[in-house]
Amino acid sequence: MQKIGVFVCWCGSNIAATVDVKAVAEALKDEAGVVFSTDYQYMCSENGQAMIRQAIKDYGLTGIVVCSCSPRMHEATFRKTAVSAGLNPYMVEIANIREQCSWIHKDMAEGTEKAIVLARAAVAKLHRNAPLTAGTSPVTKRALVIGGGIAGIQTALDVADAGFEVDIVEKSPTIGGRMAQLDKTFPTLDCSACILTPKMVEAAQHEKINIISYAELESLSGFVGNFTATIRKKARYIDEDKCSGCGVCTEKCPSRKGLDDFNMRLNKRGAVYIPFAQAIPNVAVIDADQCIHFRTGKCGLCQKNCSAGAIDFEQKDQLIERQYGAIVVATGFKPIDASQFNEYAYNDSPDVVTSLEFERIMNAAGPTKGQLVRPSDLEHPHEIVFIQCVGSRCSEDAEKGKPYCSKICCMYTAKHAMLVREKYPDVNVHVFYIDARTPGKNFDEFYRRAVEQYGVDYIKGMVGKVSVEGKKLHVQGSDLLNGEQVHINADMVVLATAIEPDPTARSLGTMLTASMDTNDFFTEAHPKLRPVESPTAGVFLSGVAQGPKDIPETVAQAGAAAAKVIGLLAKNELTCNACVAHANEAVCNGCSQCERVCPYGAITYEDREIRTPEFRGVRRIATVNEAVCQGCGACTVTCPSGAMDLKGFTNRQIMSEVDAICR
Amino acid sequence: MSLTNKVTAEDILRISGVDASRCMQCGKCSGACPNYDEMDYHPHQFAAMVRKGKITELMESKALYQCLSCFACSQRCPRGVEPAKLIEAVRLSVIRQKGKNYMTADALPEKLDEKIPQQALVSAMRKYSK
Numbered sequence: 001m002q003k004i005g006v007f008v009c010w011c012g013s014n015i016a017a018t019v020d021v022k023a024v025a026e027a028l029k030d031e032a033g034v035v036f037s038t039d040y041q042y043m044c045s046e047n048g049q050a051m052i053r054q055a056i057k058d059y060g061l062t063g064i065v066v067c068s069c070s071p072r073m074h075e076a077t078f079r080k081t082a083v084s085a086g087l088n089p090y091m092v093e094i095a096n097i098r099e100q101c102s103w104i105h106k107d108m109a110e111g112t113e114k115a116i117v118l119a120r121a122a123v124a125k126l127h128r129n130a131p132l133t134a135g136t137s138p139v140t141k142r143a144l145v146i147g148g149g150i151a152g153i154q155t156a157l158d159v160a161d162a163g164f165e166v167d168i169v170e171k172s173p174t175i176g177g178r179m180a181q182l183d184k185t186f187p188t189l190d191c192s193a194c195i196l197t198p199k200m201v202e203a204a205q206h207e208k209i210n211i212i213s214y215a216e217l218e219s220l221s222g223f224v225g226n227f228t229a230t231i232r233k234k235a236r237y238i239d240e241d242k243c244s245g246c247g248v249c250t251e252k253c254p255s256r257k258g259l260d261d262f263n264m265r266l267n268k269r270g271a272v273y274i275p276f277a278q279a280i281p282n283v284a285v286i287d288a289d290q291c292i293h294f295r296t297g298k299c300g301l302c303q304k305n306c307s308a309g310a311i312d313f314e315q316k317d318q319l320i321e322r323q324y325g326a327i328v329v330a331t332g333f334k335p336i337d338a339s340q341f342n343e344y345a346y347n348d349s350p351d352v353v354t355s356l357e358f359e360r361i362m363n364a365a366g367p368t369k370g371q372l373v374r375p376s377d378l379e380h381p382h383e384i385v386f387i388q389c390v391g392s393r394c395s396e397d398a399e400k401g402k403p404y405c406s407k408i409c410c411m412y413t414a415k416h417a418m419l420v421r422e423k424y425p426d427v428n429v430h431v432f433y434i435d436a437r438t439p440g441k442n443f444d445e446f447y448r449r450a451v452e453q454y455g456v457d458y459i460k461g462m463v464g465k466v467s468v469e470g471k472k473l474h475v476q477g478s479d480l481l482n483g484e485q486v487h488i489n490a491d492m493v494v495l496a497t498a499i500e501p502d503p504t505a506r507s508l509g510t511m512l513t514a515s516m517d518t519n520d521f522f523t524e525a526h527p528k529l530r531p532v533e534s535p536t537a538g539v540f541l542s543g544v545a546q547g548p549k550d551i552p553e554t555v556a557q558a559g560a561a562a563a564k565v566i567g568l569l570a571k572n573e574l575t576c577n578a579c580v581a582h583a584n585e586a587v588c589n590g591c592s593q594c595e596r597v598c599p600y601g602a603i604t605y606e607d608r609e610i611r612t613p614e615f616r617g618v619r620r621i622a623t624v625n626e627a628v629c630q631g632c633g634a635c636t637v638t639c640p641s642g643a644m645d646l647k648g649f650t651n652r653q654i655m656s657e658v659d660a661i662c663r
Numbered sequence: 664m665s666l667t668n669k670v671t672a673e674d675i676l677r678i679s680g681v682d683a684s685r686c687m688q689c690g691k692c693s694g695a696c697p698n699y700d701e702m703d704y705h706p707h708q709f710a711a712m713v714r715k716g717k718i719t720e721l722m723e724s725k726a727l728y729q730c731l732s733c734f735a736c737s738q739r740c741p742r743g744v745e746p747a748k749l750i751e752a753v754r755l756s757v758i759r760q761k762g763k764n765y766m767t768a769d770a771l772p773e774k775l776d777e778k779i780p781q782q783a784l785v786s787a788m789r790k791y792s793k
Contacts, residue, residue, distance in 0.1 A: 343695070343739055394741040395685060401741055434689040464695025464739055478690030478707065485699040 002127050005036040005061040006119060007052055009043035009068035011098055018102040018111040024067060027116045031123050035059050044074050049081045056085040063091040063129060065122045067115060069098040088131030090578060090648055095122040117661055124660035128653045134578035137627040139225040140325040141569050144169065146217055146508065149177020150196060150551060151543025151558045152330035153203050158562030159328075160208035164569045167322065168203065169231055170213045171504065172261075174279035176200055177332055181262065181356060183363040185551055186415045187446035193365075197278045204280045213281055216504070218319065220511050221601065223628045224538030225325045225574045233318040237286035238272075242310035245282030249302035249311065250274060258290040260367070264357040266375065267367035272302050272311075276365060286311075326565045329522055329534070330542040330558070331508060333499040336391045340400045344387060344495055345466040350375040351473060352466065352493045355409070358416060372424055374491055377471070381491030384420060385475045386413050386431040387463045391498035393434065402498045402519060407548040409496035410437045414450040416494065421454040430457040430488055432477050440550070459486060466493055499548055513599060514539045521547050532561040540564050579648035580629040581636060583622040586612045587643035590620030594635035594644050602628035603635060670756040672716045679745070679752035686710035686744045692736030702726035706736040706746035713749055718756070727754040728765060732790065758793055766791035 006028040010016035021039040028037045036059045040048050043066055055061060064087070066078050071094040079089035097115040105111040143159050145152045148170030156166040168175060180200075182192035203209050215233040222228045253270030260269040262276050271290035274282065292299035293313060303311040338346040338354050346352045351374045353361065364370035374381050388409055394401030410433070417429045436458070438444040450456045461478030468474075475488040501520040509516045514534040515523040522541050525533040532541050542561040543554045568574075583594075585608060595603040608621045622635075622644065635644045636651070645651060676682065692706035699705060704712065704726045712721055721727075730750045737745040757763050766787055774784065 389689065389741075393687065393689075395743045398741060398743055432694075434687065460690070462689040462691035462694050464691055464693070464735070477694035478705075480688070480690045480693075480707070485693060485696065485705075 002033045002062045002129075003035045003060055004031075004033045004123055004126055005052070005055045005059060005064045006031075006034055006038070006123065007043055007048075007055075007064060007066045007068075008037070008039040008097075008115075008119070009048070009066065010039065010041045011043075011069060011102075012041065015068070015098050015102040015115075018105050018108055019097055019115045020108060020112040021115075023112050024097070024115045024119060028065075028119050028123065031120060033127060034123060036061065043068050044077055049077070052078070052081050053085040056082070056087060061087070063087070063093070063126045065093045065095055065119060065126055067095040067097045067119045067122070070094075070096050070100070088133075090132040091126070091129055093122040093126045093129070095119045120663070121657040121660040124656040125653045128650065128656055129648070132578040132647055135576045135626050136573040137223075137225055137576055138573050139569060139571050140227070140323040141165065142167070142322070142324050143326045143328060143565050143569060144217075144227070144229055144322070144324040145328045145330055145542075147177065147330035147332055147502075147543070147545070148172075148175030148211065148213070149330060149332045149543065150179040150199070151332065151545070151554045152177070152328070153199050154555050154558035155328050155330060155540075155542045155562045155565070156203055156209050157199065157206065158559050159565050159569070160203075160206050162562075162566045162570075163208070164566065165208050165210070167210045167212055167231075167324075169215050169217060170211065171216045172275070173214045173236060173283070173285040174275045174281070175203065175211060175213065176276075176278070176280070178334075178356075179551060180276065180278070181264070181359060181363075183359050183366075184415060184419060186411045187440075187442045189415065189419070193278060200278065200280045211281065212320065213283075214285060215320075217508065217511060220327075222323075223600065225568070225571075226627070227324045227327060227538065229322055229324055229327075231320040231322065233320060235288075235315040235317050236283070237288065237291075237311065237313055237315045238284050239310045239312050239315075240281060240283050242308045243283040243306075244308050244310075245274060245279075245284070246307075247274060247284070248305050248307070249284055252301045252305045254299065254301060255290050255292050258287050263360045263367045264354070266357060266360055284310075286313075326538050326540060326568050327512065328540045328542050328561055328565060329505075329508065329512070329514065329545050330561075331502045331505050331545045333544040333548070334502055335497040336402065336500050338390065338495050338497050341390055341495070341497075343465055344390065344463065344493060345468055345473065346495065349468045349473060349493075351381075351491065352495065354495050354497045355412060355416065356497075358494045359412075362416070362419060372420065372427070379491075380424075381427060383428050383488060383490045384430070384492045384494065385463070385466075385473075385488055385490040386417060386429070386494045386496065387477075388413055388431065388433045388496045389462070389498075390495040392496075402500060404498075404519065404548065405437065406496075406498045407437070408499070408550045410435075411440070411443060411446065411550065413494075413496050414438075414447045414456075417456040418446075418450045418454050421450075421456060428457065429454075430459055430475075430490075432459050432461060432463050434460075434462060440552075461486075499544065501545060505545060512536060512539050521545065532557055532564055538568065576627050577629070577631050579631040579646060580626045581624045581631070581633070581644055581646050583624065583639075584643045584645065585610060585619075585621045587641050588619075588621045588639075589641055589643070590622065591640065593638050593640065594622050597634045597638045599632065599634065600628050600630055602626075602630075670718050670722060670753075672713050672718060674756060675713050675718060675749065675752045678755060679748040681745050681748045681752070683710045683713040683744065683749065685742045686714070687742055689741065691739050691741060692744075692746045695735040695739045697733060697735060698729055698731050701729040706750070709746050709749045709753070710744055713753075718753065721753045722757050724753075726750070727757065728791070730754075754790070758791065764792040 025039040095118040142165040218230040218232040255271035259265035288294045360366040391401040392406045461480040463477035540561040542558045737747040
């Protein structure tokens with residue numbers, strides 16, 4: 001027989017205003033097994049906890065019921081209290097009389113009655129509790145960072161600086177990501193490459209960082225501290241160890257039809273190429289779809305001219321298997337496809353470009369060597385219209401576009417406008433905007449500078465239509481502040497397209513069993529208090545993969561994710577969840593149904609010798625890997641023979657609770 | 664000309680099925696409108712004014728009969744507000760009142776013209792009379 005203590009919390013007036021806490025404590029005194037029952041203003045306070053510890057000692061309690069807030073708030077607190085008084089932490093039950101009672105009831109009598117019933121259920125369950133001991137599992141002291149943009153690079157550097165091994169898996173031939181494509185950065189207008197490339201070099205030279213470029217995660221198994229990843233390193237047909245990055249092959253290649261992804265496909269490149277001058281690794285890659293050798297079996301000019309002998313047409317994809325303790329998702333973003341917004345004539349004229357395309361046009365290493373010219377005829381433009389919120393802030397049920405604000409467009413459009421006016425004062429710049437959203441340090445000052453110092457014409461309103469008229473683009477839009485419709489004959493139109501998660505994010509999320517929102521952004525464990533952790537243990541979030549953010553925010557979040565990774569990898573072993581599933585071997589018939597529903601792959605089968613009064617012999621029995629089991633309970637409700645049970649939440653415990661409620 | 668019955672924002676919502684509170688006043692509708700300059704109130708103003716309950720002003724507006732019902736505003740709206748349906752609902756609220764037909768059969772003969780397709784006249788009758 002258990003000796004149970006009941007502790008009813010007032011939570012100030014949170015509970016006491018709707019529940020007669022004294023009556024609850026009094027009523028519970030009559031329950032079987034309850035030897036002590038009391039109430040207190042704040043059970044979670046140091047005094048409240050001292051009261052619990054004292055009662056455990058004075059009355060020799062074997063278990064306690066705390067009637068308070070949700071176990072999500074203070075279960076851990078009261079378990080620690082119990083442990084410090086010599087009890088097993090799983091001999092603590094919480095009756096939630098706040099969120100599920102006082103907060104949702106108005107009537108004191110009703111609230112009190114329900115609180116008593118909830119407390120009785122907890123007592124009934126506690127009668128069937130058994131002390132549980134959590135197991136431990138070791139931690140592999142290496143992190144995997146998926147994505148080699150600024151988010152991934154920063155997280156990798158911070159983790160590596162703490163002394164842990166980090167692998168960066170990057171799907172494109174070079175690290176650097178979107179930031180490498182940017183010309184200047186707001187609000188300081190410093191050159192993006194100048195601040196990014198030192199970090200790329202640092203990552204490449206760091207003895208703890210291993211960059212696996214042109215590679216993708218193929219599969220993943222395991223759990224926090226013990227992941228096993230299979231990485232597919234795509235054949236680049238160049239021996240990375242031999243290639244010196246001299247670039248002779250890229251000059252000799254006669255194929256000139258491939259589109260340059262780094263320059264947003266605005267120009268052509270050879271079939272063998274190095275994405276950009278500062279690429280890391282500085283190694284060429286062959287685009288097999290464009291390569292004449294792969295298409296016809298001839299050519300091979302690159303091979304003939306490579307003094308290092310690095311060209312290897314026979315190279316195959318390589319599978320790398322590695323163990324990791326933590327995984328960081330830093331998969332970043334891409335701009336949405338602007339072609340679905342043809343009211344802005346994106347499909348009709350090459351002079352309508354997206355902001356990222358414009359970024360390349362303005363960049364000295366871009367397709368026009370930094371000269372601002374119209375893509376159609378390479379002439380200097382005189383009138384440029386910027387349109388903001390293209391595909392952002394659309395309603396959830398809209399046919400196209402995203403419901404969220406992409407956050408970075410107001411600032412980069414102000415930047416573009418300013419850069420144009422700075423370099424080409426003869427060009428008139430108009431910006432159509434809905435709201436200029438510029439929260440951030442020195443951000444609003446930056447935007448005002450565009451208006452006041454650089455004379456950028458900001459027009460509050462959206463463009464309804466862009467039509468091609470000869471060599472010009474006729475822009476028709478609203479000027480809401482002046483109450484008129486405006487018509488501008490522009491030479492170029494720049495669309496501030498919304499950003500969306502990289503297309504690989506969805507399949508990666510499935511592989512990691514990391515939850516995502518409806519827009520494919522990874523969900524954080526808590527939107528305010530755990531912003532860089534996924535709800536899946538051991539998976540951390542860095543950069544735009546979690547939600548739109550600019551470079552300073554990305555770097556800050558990358559550092560925060562790294563701190564969490566370091567906190568995990570610094571441990572030698574992890575305490576597992578004690579509330580795990582367990583099969584009763586006397587009842588299990590090895591039907592495999594639990595294995596099929598287990599989302600964590602924690603259940604396997606083994607042939608075990610069974611000796612019961614009814615049966616003697618070898619039988620196939622379900623076995624739960626306790627380090628992998630998360631205690632979700634899917635197997636227990638699936639098991640047709642009732643063999644599967646969840647420790648701490650057994651079927652008998654749950655039924656006792658129900659019985660107590662229905663009594 | 665005075666209007667006999669009081670029409671409320673709820674009536675417009677019921678007739679149009681459009682929730683004007685979804686409008687974020689971006690002005691894309693009015694930016695798309697091909698007949699903007701002829702209208703005294705513009706598509707985005709219909710959304711704003713219905714929300715504020717200024718239905719009487721809209722019912723007395725010229726815009727009701729200048730709107731081409733081309734639905735460009737509805738088609739472009741990023742928030743699915745469909746201003747064209749709001750304008751249509753206000754127009755119907757006027758026309759459905761006694762003696763408020765904007766166009767009658769008597770007016771047709773003088774509008775007959777070789778260049779006007781008959782379809783347009785039929786549409787106009789549907790649009791401007793009970």
